[in-house]
Amino acid sequence: MKESALPLEPFRRGKVRDVYIVDDERLLLVATDRVSAFDVVMSEAVPHKGAVLTQITAWWLTTLAPRIDHHMLSADASEIVREVPQLRGREKEIAGRAMLCRRATVFPIECVVRGYLSGSAWLEYRQHGTLAGEPLPKGLRESDRLDPPLFSPSSKADVGHDENITISRMRSVVGERWASKLENLSREIYQTARGIAAERGIIVADTKFEFGRATDSDGTEKVILVDEVLTPDSSRFWAADSHEPGHAPPSFDKQPLRDYLASEKRAARWDGNYPPPPLPPEVIDATSKRYLEIYSRLTGHPLNTDGAL
Amino acid sequence: MTNIYSSPLAERYASQAMLELWSPATRYGLWRRLWLALAESERELGIPIPDAAIQQMRDNLDKIDFKAVAAYEKRFRHDVMAHVHAFGDVAPAAKPFIHLGATSAYVTDNADLILMRRGLDLLRGRALDVLRALTTFAERWREQPTLGYTHLQPAQLTTVGKRATLWMQDLVLDIEEIDYRRRILPFRGVKGTTGTQASFLELFEGDHDKVQRLDRMVTEKMSFPAPLPVTGQTYTRKLDAFVLSVVAGLAASAAKFSGDIRMLQSFGEMEEPFESEQVGSSAMAYKRNPMRSERIASLARFVNSLEGNANQTHAVQYFERTLDDSANRRLVIPEMFLATDAILLLMSNISLGLEVHTAVIARRIAAELPFMATEQLIVRAVKKGGDRQVAHETIRKHSLEAARAMKEGAEANDLLDRLAGDTSFGVKLKDLAGAIDPKRFIGRAPEQVEEFLRDVITPLFAGHTAKQERAEELRV
Numbered sequence A: 001m002k003e004s005a006l007p008l009e010p011f012r013r014g015k016v017r018d019v020y021i022v023d024d025e026r027l028l029l030v031a032t033d034r035v036s037a038f039d040v041v042m043s044e045a046v047p048h049k050g051a052v053l054t055q056i057t058a059w060w061l062t063t064l065a066p067r068i069d070h071h072m073l074s075a076d077a078s079e080i081v082r083e084v085p086q087l088r089g090r091e092k093e094i095a096g097r098a099m100l101c102r103r104a105t106v107f108p109i110e111c112v113v114r115g116y117l118s119g120s121a122w123l124e125y126r127q128h129g130t131l132a133g134e135p136l137p138k139g140l141r142e143s144d145r146l147d148p149p150l151f152s153p154s155s156k157a158d159v160g161h162d163e164n165i166t167i168s169r170m171r172s173v174v175g176e177r178w179a180s181k182l183e184n185l186s187r188e189i190y191q192t193a194r195g196i197a198a199e200r201g202i203i204v205a206d207t208k209f210e211f212g213r214a215t216d217s218d219g220t221e222k223v224i225l226v227d228e229v230l231t232p233d234s235s236r237f238w239a240a241d242s243h244e245p246g247h248a249p250p251s252f253d254k255q256p257l258r259d260y261l262a263s264e265k266r267a268a269r270w271d272g273n274y275p276p277p278p279l280p281p282e283v284i285d286a287t288s289k290r291y292l293e294i295y296s297r298l299t300g301h302p303l304n305t306d307g308a309l
Numbered sequence B: 001m002t003n004i005y006s007s008p009l010a011e012r013y014a015s016q017a018m019l020e021l022w023s024p025a026t027r028y029g030l031w032r033r034l035w036l037a038l039a040e041s042e043r044e045l046g047i048p049i050p051d052a053a054i055q056q057m058r059d060n061l062d063k064i065d066f067k068a069v070a071a072y073e074k075r076f077r078h079d080v081m082a083h084v085h086a087f088g089d090v091a092p093a094a095k096p097f098i099h100l101g102a103t104s105a106y107v108t109d110n111a112d113l114i115l116m117r118r119g120l121d122l123l124r125g126r127a128l129d130v131l132r133a134l135t136t137f138a139e140r141w142r143e144q145p146t147l148g149y150t151h152l153q154p155a156q157l158t159t160v161g162k163r164a165t166l167w168m169q170d171l172v173l174d175i176e177e178i179d180y181r182r183r184i185l186p187f188r189g190v191k192g193t194t195g196t197q198a199s200f201l202e203l204f205e206g207d208h209d210k211v212q213r214l215d216r217m218v219t220e221k222m223s224f225p226a227p228l229p230v231t232g233q234t235y236t237r238k239l240d241a242f243v244l245s246v247v248a249g250l251a252a253s254a255a256k257f258s259g260d261i262r263m264l265q266s267f268g269e270m271e272e273p274f275e276s277e278q279v280g281s282s283a284m285a286y287k288r289n290p291m292r293s294e295r296i297a298s299l300a301r302f303v304n305s306l307e308g309n310a311n312q313t314h315a316v317q318y319f320e321r322t323l324d325d326s327a328n329r330r331l332v333i334p335e336m337f338l339a340t341d342a343i344l345l346l347m348s349n350i351s352l353g354l355e356v357h358t359a360v361i362a363r364r365i366a367a368e369l370p371f372m373a374t375e376q377l378i379v380r381a382v383k384k385g386g387d388r389q390v391a392h393e394t395i396r397k398h399s400l401e402a403a404r405a406m407k408e409g410a411e412a413n414d415l416l417d418r419l420a421g422d423t424s425f426g427v428k429l430k431d432l433a434g435a436i437d438p439k440r441f442i443g444r445a446p447e448q449v450e451e452f453l454r455d456v457i458t459p460l461f462a463g464h465t466a467k468q469e470r471a472e473e474l475r476v
Helices: A049-064 A077-083 A119-128 A167-174 A176-199 A255-266 A281-299 B008-013 B016-021 B024-044 B051-059 B066-076 B079-090 B104-140 B160-184 B198-203 B208-221 B238-267 B291-315 B323-353 B358-372 B374-383 B388-407 B415-421 B429-435 B445-469 B471-475
Strands: A009-013 A017-021 A026-031 A072-074 A098-102 A109-116 A145-151 A202-215 A221-226 A235-239 B145-150 B153-159
Touching (some): A026 A049, A049 A072, A049 A098, A049 A176, A072 A077, A077 A098, A109 A167, A119 B445, A145 A176, A176 A221, A202 A281, A255 A281, B008 B323, B016 B024, B016 B104, B016 B323, B024 B051, B024 B079, B024 B104, B024 B208, B066 B079, B079 B104, B104 B160, B104 B238, B104 B445, B145 B358, B153 B160, B153 B358, B153 B445, B160 B238, B160 B445, B198 B208, B238 B323, B291 B323, B358 B388, B358 B415, B374 B388, B374 B429, B388 B415, B415 B429
Antiparallel strands (some): A017 A026, A026 A098, A072 A098, A109 A202, A202 A221, A202 A235, B145 B153
């Protein structure tokens, strides 16, 4: 499914997820199967990708639940339909991919935690020896493990990619009290998750959390984890056996897709712009399998895809 | 054809790649891609557009019959409608749906943004080529002392390589500006005639959500970060001004470089490359003129004179749009890109073949350095038992005489000989000469070159490769 169209008031549509308003207290997040590579959105959907993103989030939130407050109310389609009767008859469209969530006032900061030096962080380090403007030890290689992990917030840009910002800039955006709370929570969740994933042969090289403020029925205000959590789209996942400092390991999820597109480019059948080449079924299938594999590696059981559209 | 005017930018100066970018084939190919993206998105949102329509559009993106277009244009006096019909002829199943809900600016404006963005990418690549050539040059000449000039007068020494890093740094700063502009450049998107999206609201029977999704879906397909939140009929012409100011910045950096080269060539210290059969002057056969640098200066002045034009066009766009931007933009935008492309090609070519004449440089240093070494000469005199104030006065007196002698025809600066011959100064010529070894006057210039190349240039090249290879990984 590439586009959701549910009988609810739309709140926001992201690159991959559609958000609907259920009522004053609740939102419905629906992850589609859209996929992009080399900055181009593919015409085809990757089956089960949306469900994998949602169910991985659900699994992490359940696993981390004793430690952390979060926004998930349910990621089970039949339970969601019971809670939101307007969705009756739409079970197939939301199966696996929808999450009923508590509304929160979201902080305008992406809380990025990096346990390995990669991506834009590696580029900044190589250019300036810093990350988010703070100096790092000399002599680090690409993909080196960082101990302790680094907290590097970024602003949520309305237009364009998010921009790395300094921690002091973050303090002035959200206030001193919340800034240190968000940093501590981010580090704590990442450290715990890094250990859990490592036991399953997955390296979470870096990840991005979002937090919001919500008020409990007794009037106390608290910080809760929102959005997607530790998914292949919000994180950089590597297979532990492909990690080698000095190199960028292949991406766990999108590598089959990228390899195919790279070969189309080399053969001059695609110029790298819209429209993308049609994807052969085996490439779509291989990519879909990668997503499903991450789910089963993490959780220890395969994703239930029965009844899904 | 020699009996009608043709642009020298196309005939003589710009590269094949930049000429192709601004060609009718590329522009109208983009229009067709934009129509395809619109139809695909409308179909995904429920408009019953058949598979055959999409497939026929896809199959004919670059098969444009320009004769048919010209015939339609003669009939309709409207370029966009001419292309709609020509596209419909080769994609008959799509004919009823092409351009559905859209206004001309949907294709014209969005294509301009795509073209400008690709133009920036091409110019960025050109600037990197120049930096590669200058890297080799700066590295090779990092320790070669040369006269610095402030106020165009001889000043303390620097090195040939260090001066090259000044040119390089300007381009690095330009590249950073390109990267910023390119990253945030928004799309005009799907907005309709006055930008209210009324026609699309009609198409989707009042479904605001679908209209918003259409705008976003097309923007995503064309790989832009976001559509402009609001527009009139056109995107605000401020975007042109922003982009073209970055382009003009590149031209200005190259012009500064060309000015330095022209003067260095006049001094005889350096020369731009000169082909073995090149003729310098039709009358003076021995001449080697810095004509490539002069051409940079010439084209850069043209580019910089156009920069303000973009802001003026923005300033006179009234209400939701006026058409007095059109003919002007048709000239200004491509010509600024084409001319700057030519400028950077020239700069690359010069940078690859720059000749350094160390004998001339040494002679010019020798003529000036004794005057600059006052402090070092005083120290030598005091170490030999002299009085600082007396030594200063002696140097002042002899310097004035040596300078006057040179102005009156003396071949060389004989200040040191004069001082050595003055017993009151009390330092031998050999010791005085030791005080004016040029290498003592270049400060940290060689180290600055090494540091600059290591800390700024190497990562820039590495980042460039990484950027191409892993565009979408920069998310985190």
